[in-house]
Amino acid sequence: MKQIQNFINGEFVSSAKTFEKRSPLNNAVIAAVHEADQTQVDAAVQAARSALQGAWGKLTIVDRVELLYGVANEINRRFDEFLEAECADTGKPMSLARHIDIPRGAANFKIFADIVKNVPTEFFEMSTPDGRGALNYATRSPVGVVGIVCPWNLPLLLMTWKAGPALACGNTIVVKPSEETPQTATLLGEVMNSVGIPKGVYNVVHGFGPNSAGEFLTRHQGVNAITFTGETRTGAAIMKAAADGARPVSLEMGGKNPAIIFADCDFDAAIEGTMRSVFSNCGQVCLGTERVYVERPLFEKFVAALKQGAESLKIGVPNDPSTGIGPLISQEHKNKVLSYYQKACDEGAFIVTGGGVPTMESDLANGAWVQPTIWTGLGDDAAVCREEIFGPCCHIFPFDSEEEVIRRANDTTYGLAASVWTSNLQRAHRVAGKIEAGLVWVNSWFLRDLRTPFGGAKQSGIGREGGVHSLEFYTELKNICIKL
Ligand code: NAD
Ligand code: 6OD
Numbered sequence: 119m120k121q122i123q124n125f126i127n128g129e130f131v132s133s134a135k136t137f138e139k140r141s142p143l144n145n146a147v148i149a150a151v152h153e154a155d156q157t158q159v160d161a162a163v164q165a166a167r168s169a170l171q172g173a174w175g176k177l178t179i180v181d182r183v184e185l186l187y188g189v190a191n192e193i194n195r196r197f198d199e200f201l202e203a204e205c206a207d208t209g210k211p212m213s214l215a216r217h218i219d220i221p222r223g224a225a226n227f228k229i230f231a232d233i234v235k236n237v238p239t240e241f242f243e244m245s246t247p248d249g250r251g252a253l254n255y256a257t258r259s260p261v262g263v264v265g266i267v268c269p270w271n272l273p274l275l276l277m278t279w280k281a282g283p284a285l286a287c288g289n290t291i292v293v294k295p296s297e298e299t300p301q302t303a304t305l306l307g308e309v310m311n312s313v314g315i316p317k318g319v320y321n322v323v324h325g326f327g328p329n330s331a332g333e334f335l336t337r338h339q340g341v342n343a344i345t346f347t348g349e350t351r352t353g354a355a356i357m358k359a360a361a362d363g364a365r366p367v368s369l370e371m372g373g374k375n376p377a378i379i380f381a382d383c384d385f386d387a388a389i390e391g392t393m394r395s396v397f398s399n400c401g402q403v404c405l406g407t408e409r410v411y412v413e414r415p416l417f418e419k420f421v422a423a424l425k426q427g428a429e430s431l432k433i434g435v436p437n438d439p440s441t442g443i444g445p446l447i448s449q450e451h452k453n454k455v456l457s458y459y460q461k462a463c464d465e466g467a468f469i470v471t472g473g474g475v476p477t478m479e480s481d482l483a484n485g486a487w488v489q490p491t492i493w494t495g496l497g498d499d500a501a502v503c504r505e506e507i508f509g510p511c512c513h514i515f516p517f518d519s520e521e522e523v524i525r526r527a528n529d530t531t532y533g534l535a536a537s538v539w540t541s542n543l544q545r546a547h548r549v550a551g552k553i554e555a556g557l558v559w560v561n562s563w564f565l566r567d568l569r570t571p572f573g574g575a576k577q578s579g580i581g582r583e584g585g586v587h588s589l590e591f592y593t594e595l596k597n598i599c600i601k602l
Contacts, residue, residue, distance in 0.1 A: 533575030
């Protein structure tokens with residue numbers, strides 16, 4: 119049985135207790151994961167503190183970013199190992215992970231190293247009563263030991279999206295990967311050692327949330343700042359833990375994202391983009407679309423085309439190049455998604471397509487498979503139209519006016535992302551400006567430039583990361599005033 123250990127102070131470390139990692143493809147146990155106890159989390163935080171005060175803290179920015187370029191290169195050199203590990207844990211199509219997850223894992227180190235190396239500083243000259251003046255300039259120092267708590271949907275991408283900038287800014291980190299996806303964070307430990315990142319800079323503790331490594335880490339007073347991606351409910355619990363010691367948090371949380379399709383859109387592009395935003399990664403993307411609003415004259419044509427797209431997706435295993443959609447992450451998540459499929463029926467939805475479990479070959483029969491699903495006919499208040507499902511499904515509504523669709527799109531406790539499809543430039547600006555979300559795509563979806571701010575409005579997030587916004591979280595700014 120494959121053993122997935124913790125990575126503490128540059129060493130792979132076993133725990134007294136292990137838990138099973140099961141394959142989403144067939145529910146078979148694929149690894150034993152070592153669950154860090156309180157003592158091991160203490161050791162990881164202590165190792166991170168020592169590295170901060172030792173070798174890592176003493177490096178110049180130039181030397182530090184060179185090491186991080188090395189990490190990016192080494193991920194690319196060991197690309198296939200990361201790909202296999204990520205697809206084994208998640209069941210996602212290799213074609214997807216090859217183009218999104220693993221390249222972004224490397225890019226998150228390279229791009230934030232570039233940003234940190236090139237960021238300018240503030241400088242103000244001031245006059246003083248004695249006429250001699252003073253100079254002010256701001257410096258950035260690391261915040262210290264950063265705790266990173268991660269979800270399972272894009273494991274390497276989302277962990278390195280935080281590890282990259284945190285390390286580039288000179289911090290040391292303790293990562294708690296999702297219990298569902300322990301492998302790539304652990305493999306990254308080998309990379310850190312092989313490129314010469316000092317011991318204790320990067321640590322990984324495995325386990326669950328409450329009364330396990332997640333809670334031990336976020337409650338730990340040796341952790342100076344906590345960055346989290348996951349469900350809104352969990353983010354709220356982490357915020358409470360961080361209040362003890364008044365420690366800063368960055369929270370990237372859930373969404374119930376709208377797509378707004380105007381009748382003047384490029385139809386094929388809108389279908390292609392909406393297909394990706396609903397079904398990519400089996401619908402397990404926080405930025406994905408679960409509510410689709412289509413201007414009435416286009417409604418029936420759009421529903422028919424999305425149905426055809428959904429039915430043409432091949433449900434299959436990661437290494438089949440024709441696979442368009444894999445399984446959900448786990449049996450537990452499958453049960454949750456299927457409970458929403460049932461709720462849609464109970465609430466009287468019209469099932470355009472899907473709504474159940476596909477028939478799979480016998481060796482895959484126990485996997486976390488569900489059908490891509492589209493509903494129409496429900497009101498805005500139905501549970502499947504208000505609550506985040508995080509599965510390959512959406513509800514499509516008709517709308518009649520711009521004002522109406524903006525109001526309905528904003529009628530949610532979430533505010534992560536939206537996409538707007540129109541060929542009218544003025545309308546694009548107007549609607550994008552009024553949508554209550556951290557991110558609005560016009561005529562696209564998941565186009566990411568890592569220099570831009572990323573995060574959620576309302577209950578989808580607290581704070582922004584990306585570009586200099588990451589630097590705001592991962593550094594302490596200090597103003598130095600020199601009297602001349
Ligand atoms: P989750 O909140 O269940 O778990 C996330 C992580 O938190 C896991 O590592 C888990 O072990 C840990 N955790 C759980 N309870 C904890 C506690 N009390 N204290 C400390 N740690 C705890 O989320 P998930 O199911 O892994 O991921 C899916 C969710 O993540 C969805 O809601 C999705 O929208 C959200 N998400 C958001 C973004 C974003 O950028 N906004 C990105 C990806 C996923
Ligand atoms: O692209 C990113 O940086 C990012 N944080 C994506 C989040 C996807 C959510 O599932």
